[in-house]
Amino acid sequence: GNSVTQMEGPVTLSEEAFLTINCTYTATGYPSLFWYVQYPGEGLQLLLKATKADDKGSNKGFEATYRKETTSFHLEKGSVQVSDSAVYFCALNTGFQKLVFGTGTRLLVSP
Amino acid sequence: DVKVTQSSRYLVKRTGEKVFLECVQDMDHENMFWYRQDPGLGLRLIYFSYDVKMKEKGDIPEGYSVSREKKERFSLILESASTNQTSMYLCASSPGRRTDEQFFGPGTRLTVL
Numbered sequence: 001g002n003s004v005t006q007m008e009g010p011v012t013l014s015e016e017a018f019l020t021i022n023c024t025y026t027a028t029g030y031p032s033l034f035w036y037v038q039y040p041g042e043g044l045q046l047l048l049k050a051t052k053a054d055d056k057g058s059n060k061g062f063e064a065t066y067r068k069e070t071t072s073f074h075l076e077k078g079s080v081q082v083s084d085s086a087v088y089f090c091a092l093n094t095g096f097q098k099l100v101f102g103t104g105t106r107l108l109v110s111p
Numbered sequence: 112d113v114k115v116t117q118s119s120r121y122l123v124k125r126t127g128e129k130v131f132l133e134c135v136q137d138m139d140h141e142n143m144f145w146y147r148q149d150p151g152l153g154l155r156l157i158y159f160s161y162d163v164k165m166k167e168k169g170d171i172p173e174g175y176s177v178s179r180e181k182k183e184r185f186s187l188i189l190e191s192a193s194t195n196q197t198s199m200y201l202c203a204s205s206p207g208r209r210t211d212e213q214f215f216g217p218g219t220r221l222t223v224l
Contacts, residue, residue: 044215
């Protein structure tokens with residue numbers, strides 16, 4: 001079946017450190033891939049997406065590249081800020097708008 | 112801005128009570144969804160709807176039902192609440208194409224005692 005695997009958290013970094021959150025997926029067909037972010041006390045919001053192989057999604061300094069050969073969509077940011085502290089969810093959509101989510105990775109950034 | 116609102120941020124109910132969670136979106140979206148979010152399990156789809164009066168089961172529909180009488184409103188019903196339904200419930204909506212993002216409400220934290 002379709003599934004998403006994320007690295008377990010929490011990921012703890014100092015401000016301005018480099019961030020990588022790993023995401024791999026299993027899916028039939030050609031899924032679209034998403035990263036959502038959930039700030040404390042809020043619902044999820046889309047951070048970035050990629051709809052086909054080799055696409056790179058980017059937003060707010062975050063990037064992720066759709067790698068079909070490794071079935072991965074790792075999230076990266078060159079220099080994190082305290083305000084990036086949140087829970088990050090990787091997700092895929094194989095059709096009809098149904099999303100399959102990973103378990104989420106909590107990021108904690110200290111000054 | 113797309114807005115998805117949920118009727119309550121926090122709710123406390125007793126075992127056996129009938130519980131209604133309401134969700135309203137203001138962007139004329141075709142699709143609406145109900146998820147529950149639990150630590151270590153991520154988000155799991157309970158039910159979704161792609162049109163008025165239409166509903167489809169998600170991955171964990173047991174113990175839940177839904178109603179969509181108007182396009183903008185999607186209700187989640189717990190017919191007889193149980194303690195294992197204590198969770199965060201998130202509503203979402205989307206325009207309709209496969210690559211469209213889903214827009215989420217702030218969530219309702221339900222505690223069943």
